[in-house]
Amino acid sequence: RDWLRMPGEAGVMAMKGRDKHKQRLQALTGAEVVKAANRVVYVGSDMIRGEAFASISRGSVSGKAHVPSRPGEPPNRDTGVLQGQLENRLVEDLVAEVSSNAPYAAALEFGTSKMEARPYMRPARDKEAPRIERLFKSEMADLVRRSGK
Numbered sequence: 001r002d003w004l005r006m007p008g009e010a011g012v013m014a015m016k017g018r019d020k021h022k023q024r025l026q027a028l029t030g031a032e033v034v035k036a037a038n039r040v041v042y043v044g045s046d047m048i049r050g051e052a053f054a055s056i057s058r059g060s061v062s063g064k065a066h067v068p069s070r071p072g073e074p075p076n077r078d079t080g081v082l083q084g085q086l087e088n089r090l091v092e093d094l095v096a097e098v099s100s101n102a103p104y105a106a107a108l109e110f111g112t113s114k115m116e117a118r119p120y121m122r123p124a125r126d127k128e129a130p131r132i133e134r135l136f137k138s139e140m141a142d143l144v145r146r147s148g149k
Contacts, residue, residue, distance in 0.1 A: 013031035031064050033143060034093050038140050045088035045096035050055070071116030074123065075108045081140035082108065082120075098125070 052074075060076035061067060069076045077083060085101040098121060099105070113119030 003056045012115065033140075036139055036143050037094055037136070038090055040132070040136045041094055041096045042088070044128065045090075045098050047132060048098045048121070048124045049086050049088045049103050049126045051128050052100075052120045055084050055087055055120050055124055071111075071118065073118060074120035075118040 002050050055074040056077050058074070060069075060078070062080070066078045067076060075082060082100055082102040082105060085105065086098070087101065088096060088098045091097050100121075105116065108118045109121050110119075
């Protein structure tokens with residue numbers, strides 16, 4: 001099971017050794033470790049949400065002068081509905097979901113038979129993944145140090 005799921009895409013990004021880390025951490029202090037890991041997973045999902053939001057705004061013009069983005073680029077902001085509907089939530093222990101509830105969110109992310117994709121969520125996830133992994137390692141190292149005292 002992956003630590004981040006996006007609607008319409010199963011098996012997005014697995015954290016290397018997730019199950020092994022989870023077992024080791026649960027043995028360390030149980031609920032305290034899961035709570036710390038959940039914090040990182042939630043903060044990480046919010047980092048992805050923030051990057052997706054920013055990518056939609058970069059270089060876009062709203063209103064009458066709006067120019068649609070090119071295929072393969074994040075959608076250009078027009079009405080703000082896509083950005084306004086971005087949300088993240090902890091689904092279960094060690095699993096967060098980032099999504100937009102805009103009715104056309106999936107069509108932009110994945111494309112349709114009549115329109116090429118304008119991905120904004122997957123590139124945001126990929127950009128933030130190294131920072132999230134560093135945050136996770138740091139949080140767990142702090143927890144291990146604290147547990148040894």
